[in-house]
Amino acid sequence: MEAAAALCLALALALRALAQPAPGGRLQRGAAEMFLEKYGYFETPAPRMHSPAQFRAAVREFQWVTHLPVSGVLDASTVHQMSLPRCGVNDAESHTAWAKRVHAVFSGRRAKARRRRRFAQQSGKWYKRHLSYRIVNWPWYLPQHQVQLAVKAAFELWSNVSSLVFWEAQDGPADIRLTFFHGDHNDGLGNAFDGPGGALAHAFFPRRGEAHFDSDERWSLHSSKGRNLFIVAAHEIGHTLGLEHSPVKSALMSPYYKKLSKDFVLSWDDILAVQNLYGKPSKGSAVQLPGKVFAHFQDWSRTFPGGTQQQGRHVSYYCHSFFDAITVDADHNLYIFKGNHYWLVSKRGNATEPQPLQTRWAGLPAGIDAATWSEADGKFYFFKGGRCWRYKGSTMEAGFPQKCSASNLPRHPNAALYFQQLHHLVLFKGPKYYVDDQYWKFDQGKLQVVMTGKWATQLPWMGCWDVNSSQTLL
Structure with a gap:
């Protein structure tokens, strides 16, 4: 098992290094050769390096299969294609x-x-x-x-x-x-x-x-x-x-x-x-x-079989899964969004039944990327794909939805919130993410994370009362 893990780690690190410049291209060539051999682009495996002609032929074959210009040269576009997620079955035939x-x-x-x-x-x-x-x-x-x-x-x-x-x-x-x-x-x-x-x-x-x-x-x-x-x-x-x-x-x-x-x-x-x-x-x-x-x-289903009764309380469907977005209003009511529904959770942790988005925010699509309530103007902001929505209460404001690019905002943001110190909305988007059962507590004074844990079992205000005594969601 250790050998397998080491091999996979070496291959992953080598492919990641393909994007970095290397003297004489030796690192690029070696990592690419590992990739091409793994996915069946050489007719026979070699104990060391394949000949330059064999390598060029394998690169040409890979470029043809992936619809890149067929040159036999390990250029930037070929390196990038090799780094993309894919199926683990080889392409030999x-x-x-x-x-x-x-x-x-x-x-x-x-x-x-x-x-x-x-x-x-x-x-x-x-x-x-x-x-x-x-x-x-x-x-x-x-x-x-x-x-x-x-x-x-x-x-x-x-x-x-x-x-x-x-x-x-x-x-x-x-x-x-x-x-x-x-x-x-x-x-x-x-x-x-x-x-x-x-x-x-x-x-x-x-x-x-x-x-x-x-x-x-x-x-x-x-x-x-x-x-x-x-x-x-x-x-x-x-x-x-x-x-x-x-x-x-x-x-x-x-x-x-x-x-x-x-x-x-x-x-x-x-x-x-x-x-x-x-x-x-x-x-x-x-x-x-x-x-x-x-x-x-x-x-596909408007029923919520994940909702159960535990110790006299209703456990909401989102507790057994991930959700799309979350925000809180001036009265400390929590809004949790998933699909074409939302839940309203009071500050005591009591959640409502799932409510259709359209009944509260007409014109808002299902599966939003991020949502936040702004303390500055008391309005709700929603983001999905390349579009943004703004509501005063339940009324969509004139000019919305609009393209987020008009305000230099990214497509498909991961999350949004109102940050008091900056007096602005802050959107998050990046190449890394964390598993959805975790939460991170951020100290706005210290500007650092001070606590982490599992939101469904450790944050009672999420409305997931005793969601699992065994510490596993499903």
């Missing part, structure tokens, strides 16, 4: 698989038969059409029922365009298992997870049927926050069905996870690949849905 699939489009049935044999020999396939899956565990800060919805939708992406049918097994054995792991988890040195960034997940081809996710990532069911669990799960499920990585930029099976948009989640290449293995839907035609349908799984 991406170029060949894509070339053969494109060739088959123009070559008819004989080529199609050859392509079917290639998939069966290389990655394997399931020799049945009804497959069970099981979610073994999930991040503590994500509600179980919403994780189940996201995973179910990820499987349905593939069943909608093929002859496959999936059903969830609550316990016991299953054909496909989804599990969250930390660091080395007995998959071999190359598959040990490396914390935030790097490889987010990996999966195994049929018939092992496993998809593993890095538990140290900040997973989210929201399209613009953290690592989107739905899109990563859908990608890894593709591998468990026998699909290789695709060099098509818009493909779900691209080695670098796509972002949700108004376009279809699956590309023509994804559909062609799965239908080559399992055929078309047995009834009707393939069904495609745009990415915007899957943007916010936290809004």
Whole structure:
């Protein structure tokens, strides 16, 4: 385990160092070679350095797969691409698989038969059409029922365009298992997870049927926050069905996870690949849905199964999960925002039932990034994406929403507050974040953090009375 952790740490540090200048490019070359070998860009591994010709060929292949200018030179854009989060499955067959699939489009049935044999020999396939899956565990800060919805939708992406049918097994054995792991988890040195960034997940081809996710990532069911669990799960499920990585930029099976948009989640290449293995839907035609349908799984259900009664008090739904934003008004009432609802918590720690945002702040979208009440003017400020809202009470003021860039404010801020010493609103955004079960107490006089702990169990004014006697949220 120590060796695996050391290898992953060395690789992570080396890739991070790629962005730094190095004498003669030796450090860049070495780190890039580790990356290219890990993800299958050399035909055979070498005990030391590969030849300059082999290295240039591997760089060209990587640039082609990732849609960069094909030069064979380790330039800044190539270094940056290598540093981005991605799938941990290697890309060894991406170029060949894509070339053969494109060739088959123009070559008819004989080529199609050859392509079917290639998939069966290389990655394997399931020799049945009804497959069970099981979610073994999930991040503590994500509600179980919403994780189940996201995973179910990820499987349905593939069943909608093929002859496959999936059903969830609550316990016991299953054909496909989804599990969250930390660091080395007995998959071999190359598959040990490396914390935030790097490889987010990996999966195994049929018939092992496993998809593993890095538990140290900040997973989210929201399209613009953290690592989107739905899109990563859908990608890894593709591998468990026998699909290789695709060099098509818009493909779900691209080695670098796509972002949700108004376009279809699956590309023509994804559909062609799965239908080559399992055929078309047995009834009707393939069904495609745009990415915007899957943007916010936290809004798919208006029920709040996480709300429970403990010692005579109601434990609010947000106590079992993370929330989008938080602020406090002049009367010390706490406002907690999640999805398209908010909770009002009195200074004694008593929380209301969830209230729809639209009933209090008409025109405010779900899933805001940050919110604050200003002591200077007594108004509420909300931020989402590149837009800002300002309300006097429940009335949106003229000229809002407006672009945050007009006031030189960032997109997708992490948090906002009114800072008394500065007499201004302060927005936070940066490359680092902390796990959501923690709080930090900041002394405004000393300008330093003086206390930290778990907000749900140690701050009674959050309204999470006795949320867990076992010290775990889920």
